[in-house]
Amino acid sequence: MKELIETIVKPLVDFPEDVRVDSIEDDNRITYQLSVNKTDMGKVIGKQGRVAKAIRTVVYAAGSSQQKKIFLEIGE
Template identity: 50%
Template sequence: MTDFKTLIKTIVAPLVEYPEAIRIEKNETDRFYEFQLFVDSKDVGRVIGKQGHVAQAIRTIVYSVRVQGPKRVRLVINDSAK
């Protein structure tokens, strides 16, 4: 399977001011491979973009990667760093 964590980090790192704060967690359910993206609270706006255009572009790239089997990929951008 494609390394989605590396893919997401490669896309997001140039966009943010604090790339060391990027954290990605993977959760697997019956229907999805869900990746949760955490960035520094000051970088959330950069990742989401005006009217969500940047976030939608990131999701389009991530969702376009083929996955074996019936599961789909989902990217959740958390708007608060933990």
């Protein structure tokens, strides 16, 4: 799943080397924390959050086969 998130985000940003995905796994959920360069935040979030929503939609759909709920947090 980390590779999927990186594959989606890296072409969108100016500093792909700063893209980092960490995962935190609990009993019934997996939280992926996406970190990008501060100047690339607007590109990842998009106008009115449309890009972020699209990324989340793809990640949630890809993770729907797993037994755990998947969350994606976007931060600097």
